[in-house]
Amino acid sequence: MKAAAWMAGMAMVWGAARAMEVGEGFRVVPIGPSSRFEAAAVADLNGDGRPDIFCGGFWYEAPSWTPHFVREVEARDGYHLDFGAIPLDLNGDGHTDIVGATWHNRDVY
């Protein structure tokens, strides 16, 4: 179930502008068709037991995929400085943190 949700989430981030069937048991549901970000992560970000999606400056809350603004992401040379997103609990507080990385300035945040 989590793998299916992850695949659906990734398809939603990069998918077409409308829902469509892509194979038995799967359906593409766009959640950010105008998103210009390249990295995404899947994790339960609000603790409700459902996997959410973090992408660029937003996280998308399952199951409605409501966008929540997180941060401004600087753009440079036509790209947003957001080339990686890894969900981890870095400080051990039980809440998922997102580790991001960029290519242009080699920052990790």
Ligand SMILES: [Ca+2]
């Ligand atoms: Ca959740």
Ligand SMILES: [Ca+2]
């Ligand atoms: Ca944490």
